[in-house]
Amino acid sequence: MDLLYTNFRIPVEEDGLLIATLARKLKVPSDSISGLRFLRRSLDARKKPNLTFVYTIQFSLSVPNTEVNRILARVPGLKEAPVEIPVLWNKPSIVLKHRPVVIGAGPAGYFAALALARRGYAPLVLERGDSVEERTRKVQEFWDTGTLDTESNVQFGEGGAGTFSDGKLTTRIQDRRISDVLRTFVKHGAPSEIQFLAKPHIGTDVLKEVVKGIRMEIESLGGEIRFQTKVTGLIPSTGRMKGVIVNHGEEIPAEAVILAIGHSARDVYKLLHSMNITLERKSFAIGLRVEHPQALINLSQYGVEEHPQVGPADYQLTYQDVTTGRGAYAFCMCPGGKVVAATSEEGGVVTNGMSGYARDTQIANSAIVVTVGPEDFSTAHPLAGLEFQRKWEHKAFIAGGSNYHAPAQRVIDFLERRVTGRFDLSPTYAPGVVPCELHGVLPTPVGDVLDRALRVFNGKIKGFAGEKATLTGVETRTSAPIRIVRNTQGESSSMEGLYPAGEGAGYAGGITSAAVDGLRSAEYLMAQYAPIG
Known part of the structure; x- marks a missing residue:
């Protein structure tokens, strides 16, 4: 019989012993389990540094039906696997x-x-x-x-x-x-x-x-x-x-x-x-790219600076601004990556994040963006959001020296609204960066919400708004x-x-x-x- 098991939990250190652990949990011989398929695996890091993989799996179990029924009654999250129904196609005329x-x-x-x-x-x-x-x-x-x-x-x-x-x-x-x-x-x-x-x-x-x-x-x-x-x-x-x-x-x-x-x-x-x-017209979000040492993110998320069994950590952060009603959030988080130039038009600077499969640069980055919508656009024209993007991309282009270098600033300087030219963590953006007060390349409401959001995020991830956090602007192509x-x-x-x-x-x-x-x-x-x- 094919069975589906949700919320099957195993310490990450024991991941290679999955079938033996499953057999022990079901109280059946290991050789009665076959055809194991992984449908989903997530990570539970709530008890860091003790991390747990949480699986949804499907497998065949070769034991008498009476024993299967007893196991189904005893093990929460275990049930018979559903039968897939094929899609039928009609030929049009x-x-x-x-x-x-x-x-x-x-x-x-x-x-x-x-x-x-x-x-x-x-x-x-x-x-x-x-x-x-x-x-x-x-x-x-x-x-x-x-x-x-x-x-x-x-x-x-x-x-x-x-x-x-x-x-x-x-x-x-x-x-x-x-x-x-x-x-x-x-x-x-x-x-x-x-x-x-x-x-x-x-x-x-x-x-x-x-x-x-x-x-x-x-x-x-x-x-x-x-x-x-x-x-x-x-x-x-x-x-x-x-x-x-x-x-x-x-x-x-x-x-x-x-x-x-x-x-x-x-x-x-x-x-x-x-x-x-x-x-x-539709809403989207704009903001800046933030970079941190990957070890800082790992320590916050895993409790250790490096965990070889699970790789570099990511994060999800959200903030709802009570003053303006706008949302701010981390977008396109790239563990072990870099910030890249992503414009498609002359006279604009656009940032994005990138990483390879190995995620091995030791730098974490993500966009920290704030929602904008038709109320922020200059007109009711259907293409007004496009022109809104272009306006702030061009401001970043000018601030960066009009040669596709990007304006950049430490988070701590952004919050103090000062330009020191100092970078404790060098920005990874190429062709290069120019120290700049980044509030000048963002709509005032977006910059103000980012100020408050970054302080809240710093309370969730220690050092998020610290000296080893770097911002590069602007991120405008979050969605159409x-x-x-x-x-x-x-x-x-x-x-x-x-x-x-x-x-x-x-x-x-x-x-x-x-x-x-x-x-x-x-x-x-x-x-x-x-x-x-």
Whole structure:
């Protein structure tokens, strides 16, 4: 019989003895347990430094049914495993005249394309940036020299913005498609542990190889990926898609288009607005990147400066400001990582966090951000949030010397509103930093809330606002400032055959949720259209 066991707890030091511990807990022979599958593993550090892994596992138990019933009655959290129900697909009556087009090769675009390719639709993927190999070279050149390619950078190119991050796969959504996303990552080179860790991550180094593997599978199934192919126009016909224009000239016919542009494709938002595609302003968050010695975070979270069995510690911090009603929180926390330059436009400075799979830089960083919304924007225009981002990115650019260096400051100096030029922990941001009073590159309400939030966070993690804490600004691309409104069939409410998807459409926030929304958009398309011939 297959059983499901939730809240199975084991000290981290005994993790290698899991089956023996399970057998002892159930009072059965070890050899009666087989087919063990890890569904989830989290860490309980409440009794630090004594840490405990908490598992959800599935396994087969070969003992008489009467004994199984006794075990089920005796062991809390143990029950029969549910039977998975397969998804049934209906073949639609409308047959496509042209292959579907997917705009964007980030997680939403690639997973949409992969779903289409696996069911015979032979999609065409259009990506404005480069392949991940060439993109990596250009990003490194920008970090080394400040030479920016506005079409191939941390935001644009194969793999999307998440490729140059920590590769975090944590998501708050509950969706049947998540397991398919994780299996696909593992199939193409990600560690199998991501399928059960509570906070899975791949790291930018591994994620690049995974992205190439997904590309190759799409192509092997008849799909096509075209890089350096920027969508510069849509071709409508009586309220529905007829095709797209790329690179300001070539027309590609298509009656079904998945729009997975990512949250930084500001020119595409402008194009959509000019064509009367319904857009909505939405809230997001802006702030600064904070860095600490990883040992400081480990000591707070684990009770020791290093714990080899569990790796570098992360944290989750939130603060609700009673004065303004705004929330502040840690976002995109990267243990053992670094802060990177992530702009996609000339004349702006944008920060982000990144780490490799090993998370071994000994520096922890995260964004500390404050919520902003339509009430903070200068107008009611649908693109007002975009202009709000651009305004503060440009202020950071000027403050950093107008050469893509970033303004930076110790936390303790930020709280005292002074510039000392001193850094007890050197900022990791490249191309470089300039000492600056960071309140000047933030909206006054955001800076004021950060003051109060950082002091509260210092009470939760000792030293969080201490001398060895460094701030670099600004972080503005936490999520899309716009939502492309879609109907219950997943299409744009203004254009039949146009399927907005992922983070850029305003329906996701991170790699996994964007991939899931890409799969969902492909399902919407496949529910309406059958593949060519």
